[in-house]
Amino acid sequence: DVKVTQSSRYLVKRTGEKVFLECVQDMDHENMFWYRQDPGLGLRLIYFSYDVKMKEKGDIPEGYSVSREKKERFSLILESASTNQTSMYLCASSLWRESTEAFFGQGTRLTVV
């Protein structure tokens, strides 16, 4: 079974804090994704990585950065958290150049106060 694990289910952080969201997958997938889910807006792609140290901006990268130092781990970084970054964050992984599905983690509900 593919497993994508996000380090926290719930997080509460203060405005201005630097926040790290961690994601690990155990299926040797090349691709990893970070999305956020907000009511009425669906899943929006923040960043995408197709290999170690490689990354591409998604639709809403502003205020975020990512790190992929190892194939199995993809970190999302909120450089200075703001209240409009309160959201459900979802990590996913998939095979490269294959018409297959992406597998999701359980999500991290982040609240910025």
Next chain:
Amino acid sequence: DQQVKQNSPSLSVQEGRISILNCDYTNSMFDYFLWYKKYPAEGPTFLISISSIKDKNEDGRFTVFLNKSAKHLSLHIVPSQPGDSAVYFCAARMNRDDKIIFGKGTRLHILP
């Protein structure tokens, strides 16, 4: 500009009847389409997919239909069951860049 559109935010269907969820897309370069189901406070789970070279794929109670000329796909669930109540996301993928783009989702309520 939204590339994957789910125009119905919600849908209510009687238990035992057919649920039909619709999705439109704008980019003819998409190679692969997927449907995901999501319960609150959980990650999305994969349901069913279809390649752009096919027009139908069936898996148990779930069938996805693709109409490339209309840039439209639909998910049929029959018969609908109470556990099908969830948010359903349509998604599309291009092999060229591997990104997976999602629609806004449709909340399905199965009524007893």
